[in-house]
Amino acid sequence: MILEIVSPEAKLFSGEVTSVTLPGVDGSFQILNHHAPIVSILEKGTIKIAAPSFNFSKEVADKFTKVNDQTYTLEITSGTIEMKDNKIIVLVD
16 A cells, blocks of 8 residues: 655655554554555554555655664654545655
């Protein structure tokens, strides 16, 4: 599935991922391949991204924390997520 993470300043990430864990207002939740369509509000917390490989631009690489070769995290203060047709768009502050 495709994940795009966008902030008001820049596109932070765009690429193929295997799973994404997000800090929802009612608790964290995970999205896997072929998840049902969803729109949700995010609260302050950590987005955990699992993917076979990562390519970050130099301008935004310092916003991500490496857990291992296939997992990175991103701290956010709030946001919105939409999942539809195997594409996840996350708008973050």
